[in-house]
Amino acid sequence: MQGTGGFDLGGRVALVTGGARGIGAAAVRALHEAGARVVIADVADKQGLELAAALGEGALFLHLDVAEERAWAGAIRKAVDAFGALDVLVNNAGIANAAPIEKFTTAKWNAVIAVNLTGVFFGCRAVVPRMKEQGGGSIINMSSVDGLRGSPATHAYTAAKFGVRGMSQSLAVELGPFGIRVNSVHPGYVRTRMTARIDPEHLDIPLGRPGRASEIADTIVFLASDASSFTTGAEFVVDGGMIAGIPRR
């Protein structure tokens, strides 16, 4: 079956962390529509189960806290047991917090680093043996425009997103010889629960509007597919032009 953007993921199996809502849920829908079987891995059990039920065949929900080191092996095993392979890992789960640096507590720092950076490391480390065994795979790590430039008061978030970008490139170099591609995706503003308090009117977006979660998902489907077979270690900016410059008002 051909789905989003004409990319064919028939026979592929993907696991999407943070797949229960927001950008992750859009990625789950788009991958499924393109023919992949998809594991939704999230701590939001109710939303994850509802999404899996709505998609029906070829979709499965797994409870996974990406920051729980020991939970990862079981999640990979359950995905493979259910669908027979694991070709694509989308490390999308994320949280955010903000405070001026003098008020940025260690607890705030640790919480975001644990999910947004260490969780991505755990995911990559857990999936690589399986991908090596299969002779290849595609790892798609969710960074942000905040992984490309500074942003006030989001110290841990920005540090984590820069870290994800760097880790993706070091992994791309290490894993290229095994046919495993690793790329990072850098969305601009998309209205989700995470960004509900940000008013897009205050953002300078050259395309003049917020992004849609489905537009980030389209890039994820491309990176999961053979259409990107020569692409690794690359940064995919999907931001309506925010990083390119500030438009005239």
Ligand SMILES: NC(=O)c1ccc[n+]([C@@H]2O[C@H](COP(=O)([O-])OP(=O)(O)OC[C@H]3O[C@@H](n4cnc5c(N)ncnc54)[C@H](O)[C@@H]3O)[C@@H](O)[C@H]2O)c1
């Ligand atoms: N929305 C934006 O404008 C934007 C921009 C750039 C990057 N991003 C990134 O996109 C990703 C998705 O964000 P979103 O906007 O859809 O946010 P969201 O809050 O709607 O969704 C985040 C998902 O991650 C899950 N999650 C949180 N902690 C988890 C954990 N420990 N283990 C497993 N799952 C966990 C949540 O339950 C939720 O389903 C994040 O990595 C975020 O940093 C978002």
